[in-house]
Amino acid sequence: GQNIDQPTEMTATEGAIVQINCTYQTSGFNGLFWYQQHAGEAPTFLSYNVLDGLEEKGRFSSFLSRSKGYSYLLLKELQMKDSASYLCAVMDSNYQLIWGAGTKLIIKP
Amino acid sequence: GAVVSQHPSWVICKSGTSVKIECRSLDFQATTMFWYRQFPKQSLMLMATSNEGSKATYEQGVEKDKFLINHASLTLSTLTVTSAHPEDSSFYICSARGPSSQETQYFGPGTRLLVL
Numbered sequence: 001g002q003n004i005d006q007p008t009e010m011t012a013t014e015g016a017i018v019q020i021n022c023t024y025q026t027s028g029f030n031g032l033f034w035y036q037q038h039a040g041e042a043p044t045f046l047s048y049n050v051l052d053g054l055e056e057k058g059r060f061s062s063f064l065s066r067s068k069g070y071s072y073l074l075l076k077e078l079q080m081k082d083s084a085s086y087l088c089a090v091m092d093s094n095y096q097l098i099w100g101a102g103t104k105l106i107i108k109p
Numbered sequence: 110g111a112v113v114s115q116h117p118s119w120v121i122c123k124s125g126t127s128v129k130i131e132c133r134s135l136d137f138q139a140t141t142m143f144w145y146r147q148f149p150k151q152s153l154m155l156m157a158t159s160n161e162g163s164k165a166t167y168e169q170g171v172e173k174d175k176f177l178i179n180h181a182s183l184t185l186s187t188l189t190v191t192s193a194h195p196e197d198s199s200f201y202i203c204s205a206r207g208p209s210s211q212e213t214q215y216f217g218p219g220t221r222l223l224v225l
Binding site for chain 1: 152155202210213214215216217218
């Protein structure tokens with residue numbers, strides 16, 4: 001079967017760095033997406049990785065290792081507005097997105 | 110990034126009525142649109158996938174006669190919840206993608222439906 005695993009909840013301090021991990025087992029792989037979803041709102045696109053390595057975009061970076069079925073989202077210089085759920089999604093061989101359950105990130109002052 | 114709009118943002122209706130939700134891609138041609146439902150504190154659940162000009166493909170357990178999807182143009186898809194009941198109350202979110210299957214899905218802001 002297809003499976004995406006990510007922690008249910010994480011807590012971090014304002015100004016710090018946090019890494020949200022995602023492991024996956026899917027039938028085929030056509031890329032991995034990270035989305036941010038604030039409470040009561042729709043998801044917004046953060047990043048897309050299809051090749052191994054690190055993609056940096058401002059305070060957010062996303063890493064992929066296809067051989068390990070593993071990705072992480074790294075958030076630096078955390079701000080209170082970063083409190084949200086972070087969704088990992090993998091595009092399988094049929095170009096369908098398989099969604100993780102999301103990681104709720106709580107930022108404390 | 111690409112912009113997807115949804116209308117209305119909020120709907121409150123009586124049980125038994127039908128509700129139509131519109132999803133529009135504002136600055137790109139959305140070959141494929143997706144409809145999701147999300148209950149409080151739960152994951153996104155894909156309801157159906159629609160390709161412009163074709164019938165929608167529904168996920169297992171989603172009643173196609175209850176959730177009517179129309180994708181008549183490259184910029185508009187509609188979801189009609191027919192004979193809505195309180196258990197249909199949820200957050201409905203559409204997303205849109207361009208012609209390539211590898212393209213990013215961009216989400217609309219969502220529609221909150223409350224059926225009394």
